[in-house]
Amino acid sequence: MKTQSFWSDEGCCLACGRSGVALHHLKSRGSGGSNLEHNLMPVCWGHHTEVHTIGLQQFSIKYPQVEDWLFKNGWEYDPYLEKWTHELE
Numbered sequence: 547m548k549t550q551s552f553w554s555d556e557g558c559c560l561a562c563g564r565s566g567v568a569l570h571h572l573k574s575r576g577s578g579g580s581n582l583e584h585n586l587m588p589v590c591w592g593h594h595t596e597v598h599t600i601g602l603q604q605f606s607i608k609y610p611q612v613e614d615w616l617f618k619n620g621w622e623y624d625p626y627l628e629k630w631t632h633e634l635e
């Protein structure tokens with residue numbers, strides 16, 4: 547299993563490809579979200595602000611590669627709940 551430190555400057559922003567990223571908790575720590583890799587989305591500071599502003603659903607529509615990343619990491623979009631869900635979260 548790949549390991550990834552919480553503060554990574556090796557990753558690239560999923561939205562714009564810029565290096566030096568913040569790891570966004572898809573399920574927030576406050577809601578009991580984990581520090582596992584699938585719950586940590588690498589984004590630059592600008593896009594980190596954006597995902598918090600517009601929400602993950604709009605973010606994944608705006609940036610199709612984000613949606614690909616979510617599916618690859620085990621997330622599924624629930625059209626009834628209108629949110630992304632993960633079996634471990």
Ligand SMILES: [Zn+2]
Pocket residue numbers: 559560561562563564589590591592593
């Ligand atoms: Zn970015």
Ligand SMILES: [Zn+2]
Pocket residue numbers: 569570571594598
């Ligand atoms: Zn965040």
